[in-house]
Amino acid sequence: MMRKLEKFLEQKGVEYAPFDPKRAPKLLEQLNLSFNANQIIIQIIGTNGKGSTGRFLALALKALGVNVGHFTSPHLLSLCERFWINGENIAESALEHAFESLDLEILKEASYFEVLTFLAFRVFSACEVVILEAGLGGEYDSTTTCSSPKLTLFTSIGIDHETYLGESIEAIATTKLNAMAKIAVLGIQREKVVISIAQKIVKEKGAHLVQINTIPKEISQFVQAKHYPSYQAQNLALAWQGLLELQQIKKLPNFTLESLLKILPPLDLQGRFQKLLPNVYLDVLHNVDGAKVLLECDTLNKNKTILIYNSYFDKNPKKILFLLKSKIKRVEIFEVKNPRIIEKSLLEKILEELEIPYCNFCGINQKEQYLVCGSFSVVAKFLKEFQANRIMDNKE
Numbered sequence: 001m002m003r004k005l006e007k008f009l010e011q012k013g014v015e016y017a018p019f020d021p022k023r024a025p026k027l028l029e030q031l032n033l034s035f036n037a038n039q040i041i042i043q044i045i046g047t048n049g050k051g052s053t054g055r056f057l058a059l060a061l062k063a064l065g066v067n068v069g070h071f072t073s074p075h076l077l078s079l080c081e082r083f084w085i086n087g088e089n090i091a092e093s094a095l096e097h098a099f100e101s102l103d104l105e106i107l108k109e110a111s112y113f114e115v116l117t118f119l120a121f122r123v124f125s126a127c128e129v130v131i132l133e134a135g136l137g138g139e140y141d142s143t144t145t146c147s148s149p150k151l152t153l154f155t156s157i158g159i160d161h162e163t164y165l166g167e168s169i170e171a172i173a174t175t176k177l178n179a180m181a182k183i184a185v186l187g188i189q190r191e192k193v194v195i196s197i198a199q200k201i202v203k204e205k206g207a208h209l210v211q212i213n214t215i216p217k218e219i220s221q222f223v224q225a226k227h228y229p230s231y232q233a234q235n236l237a238l239a240w241q242g243l244l245e246l247q248q249i250k251k252l253p254n255f256t257l258e259s260l261l262k263i264l265p266p267l268d269l270q271g272r273f274q275k276l277l278p279n280v281y282l283d284v285l286h287n288v289d290g291a292k293v294l295l296e297c298d299t300l301n302k303n304k305t306i307l308i309y310n311s312y313f314d315k316n317p318k319k320i321l322f323l324l325k326s327k328i329k330r331v332e333i334f335e336v337k338n339p340r341i342i343e344k345s346l347l348e349k350i351l352e353e354l355e356i357p358y359c360n361f362c363g364i365n366q367k368e369q370y371l372v373c374g375s376f377s378v379v380a381k382f383l384k385e386f387q388a389n390r391i392m393d394n395k396e
Helices: 003-010 023-030 050-063 092-100 112-123 169-177 192-205 217-225 232-246 257-263 288-294 298-302 317-327 344-353 376-387
Strands: 040-045 068-071 083-085 129-133 151-154 183-186 208-211 274-277 280-282 305-309 328-333 358-360 370-373
Touching (some): 003 092, 003 112, 023 112, 050 232, 050 257, 068 112, 083 112, 092 112, 151 232, 169 192, 183 192, 183 232, 192 208, 217 232, 232 257, 280 376, 288 317, 305 317, 317 344, 328 344
Parallel strands (some): 183 208, 280 370, 305 328, 328 358
Antiparallel strands (some): 068 083, 274 280
């Protein structure tokens, strides 16, 4: 058990401390950590889809025989989920050992997320390619200030984390896109202003930017055949283009899209429209853009769905529920202990204003279809209770 690391992180409080772009590089130098010059760093930045895009790319590189590490966040059940190496999450004992090898006095000054970023330097030291997913933002994130990415992939950018990044899409897009490396790929964007900001930053940096406008039909067919939610086609298309751009930096075995899709391992991230039971799906959607994307899932369009739901108060739950209303049979409130979770009375008021039927969650009925969503913490608690057999099929 990773008791020392978990206890240390519990004392940090919130995962993302206020941005201080100078703090993490200073601590990194004091810890005497760095990625070696031969390692290629790829950074994934955006609002939604970062985890899936990074994992698709990591799986593709693994399939091509590349020694690859993937740093992602947040986790659902274990911190080990954040550190994936060549197809497997790091062992608890290895992560605990890596933590114990660092100077704890120096780490006391770091934020929760910065500690995990520093651990990535240690656990991925033998990897040829390291894929770093930004925690939030871009230019001030510790994955940016502590490393020198050769390639940046930008997933869709929308409104989220306004407290940290700014109230407008322009402010949010600017701070994310300012982290652009010399070679970058811009995924399909819902907000057109993001494209114009990206083009402006490309000129300022003298960068090479590829913009994705369409999804190859082979990818759409692959996603459909694998029964992945339709939104994964965008993430896989971005990962594919990233792989093509990586060839400018690193020699890779010969491959085509068709040959790669034949050997691509299954996506192994939990909570991405994950089918937990025949009638129960999990998705970590937690913002407005996530709700818009989820509306495109065929499964939601077939039957009215019971939403097992809760939300952080700052994630605009009213708009999320408004967008999903046409697909919702009712909402069942799933209680989660977290200082950021919206007060139950406020959530009930929103549901009443939207005229969405609701009740407390009390079990699963095999005859109904369910979607568990609203935040990573909701999905995480549901998974934990399901694995402990505390979520019973107790409705007729």
